[in-house]
Amino acid sequence: MKTVKTASTLLTTGEVAAYLRMKERTVYDMVARQQIPCSRATGKLLFSRPLIDAWVEAHTEMPAGRNAVVPMIYAGSSDPLLEWALRQSGCGLAVLATGSRRGLEAMARGEAMLAGVHLLDPGTGEYNVPHVQALVPQGDVVVIHWARRVQGLLLAAGNPLGIAGLRDLAERGLRLARRGEGAGSQLLLEVLLDRAGLSMGAIRVASQIAETERDLASMIAMDEADCALGVAAAAEGLGFLPLWPAESFDLVMRRRDYFEPAVQALLALARTEAFARRAEHLGGYDLGDLGQVRFNA
Numbered sequence: 001m002k003t004v005k006t007a008s009t010l011l012t013t014g015e016v017a018a019y020l021r022m023k024e025r026t027v028y029d030m031v032a033r034q035q036i037p038c039s040r041a042t043g044k045l046l047f048s049r050p051l052i053d054a055w056v057e058a059h060t061e062m063p064a065g066r067n068a069v070v071p072m073i074y075a076g077s078s079d080p081l082l083e084w085a086l087r088q089s090g091c092g093l094a095v096l097a098t099g100s101r102r103g104l105e106a107m108a109r110g111e112a113m114l115a116g117v118h119l120l121d122p123g124t125g126e127y128n129v130p131h132v133q134a135l136v137p138q139g140d141v142v143v144i145h146w147a148r149r150v151q152g153l154l155l156a157a158g159n160p161l162g163i164a165g166l167r168d169l170a171e172r173g174l175r176l177a178r179r180g181e182g183a184g185s186q187l188l189l190e191v192l193l194d195r196a197g198l199s200m201g202a203i204r205v206a207s208q209i210a211e212t213e214r215d216l217a218s219m220i221a222m223d224e225a226d227c228a229l230g231v232a233a234a235a236e237g238l239g240f241l242p243l244w245p246a247e248s249f250d251l252v253m254r255r256r257d258y259f260e261p262a263v264q265a266l267l268a269l270a271r272t273e274a275f276a277r278r279a280e281h282l283g284g285y286d287l288g289d290l291g292q293v294r295f296n297a
Contacts, residue, residue: 011047019052037259050293054142054255070254072262075112076103077184078212079249080233081279082116082146089269091262097212101131101182107252108136114263115252116146118184122191127248129295142258143295144251144267147279148286150232151188151247154220155239163227163241166192170202177206177216177225185213188244189229232284246286250294267291 017024030036037051071094074086078097086093093114098106100117107115121130132143155163161174169176179186193199206225210216213234219225220238232240257263269275270290279285 009049011049011052013045013047016047016052019049020056048293050142050296051258054258054293054296070110070113070257073106073112074103074114074116075106076100076114076116076252077118077249078214079116079146079149079231080213080282081285082249084278085266085269085275088274089265091265093262093266099180099183099186101135101184104131104135104252107254113253113257113260114266116249117252118149118188118247118249120184120188120191120247122194128250128252132252132295133297136252138297140254140256141295141297142253142255142293144253144258145289145292145294146249146251146270147290148246148288149249150242150284151185151229151244152232152240152242154217154228154230154235155241156220156223156226157237157239159239159241161226165241166196166198166243169204169227170198173204174226175206175224176203177208177210177219177228179216180209180211184247185229185231188247192229192243233282236282248294255296 011019013024013027017027020027027036031038031045036047037055038045038047040046072092073096074093075096075098077100083095086095096103096106096112100119103112103115104117104119106112117128117131119128119131121127124130128143132141153163153166155161163169163174168174178189190200193203206219208219208224210219210228213230216228216230217234217236217238220228229243232242253263276287279287
C-alpha cells in the first residue's frame, strides 16, 4: 500500500486512494460521477484532505437522532454579495439576518443549515474560528471561507461633514447608526473604538438598531444618522472611509451539510464569471481564498 503524506492538505489520486483504502480506478470513477470532492490544477486531480474527511463523515452511518433534518435556512450576518448569491443560485435557503453570533448559535442548535459570520477575536486577531470553537460542539463542523471584505465608515455622499475618523464622532457629537449586540460589525466597532481610546459611551448613537448592512445605509441616506460602520459593498450611492482592510467572512455548517444540494448550488454559483462580476461591481471584496477550508473538526 502506498504511504500517504499526512502533513499535506492536498492529496493526489494515488494518495487519496490509499487514504480511503480503495483502488485508484474507483477514485477516477467516483470523480466522473461527481461523487467525491476534487479540483483540477493544470489537468491534474487534487483532493483537499479536510473536504475528504468531511465527505467520509457525511457518508458515515450514525446513531438514530444524529442525522436530524436541518431547516433550509441561512442565518447570520447580512452580506450584499452573499444575499445576491443565495437568490441567484436557486439554492432554496431562506435568509434570516440575525447577526453573526446569533446565526452561529442557531446553526449550532440545528435551527439553520448555514451560518455566515465575521466575528473578530480581539485577543488573537483571528476571525471566526475561535468563536466557532467556543460556541459549536466539536466533531461535526466545518468553516468555509467566503470572502475578505473592507470595513469602514458609511457616510453621506461626498462626505459633507468632513468626517476623517472615529474620533470625530466623539468630539463633534455625530450620530452613529449601529447594529445590535452579537453582530460582527458591532464587535469590530468596539475594537476600533478601544484602539482609538474611545468607548461606546462617548458616542452619540441613533435610537434605531439596524438589522442589516442595507439598513445602515438607508439610515444615512434618510439623514437618520451621520455615519455607520459597514462594508464597502453597502455604500452604493454613499461615501465610504476605509478603516479595516481585510476582515474574513466565512460560512459555518455541519460537515454533512456541506454536501447538501443547497450548499453545493451556492458554492457552484460562486465559481462563475457572473459572481466575480457582481463582486467587482459591489466593490470591497477579495475572493482569492473562496472555498478554502479554514476549520474542520
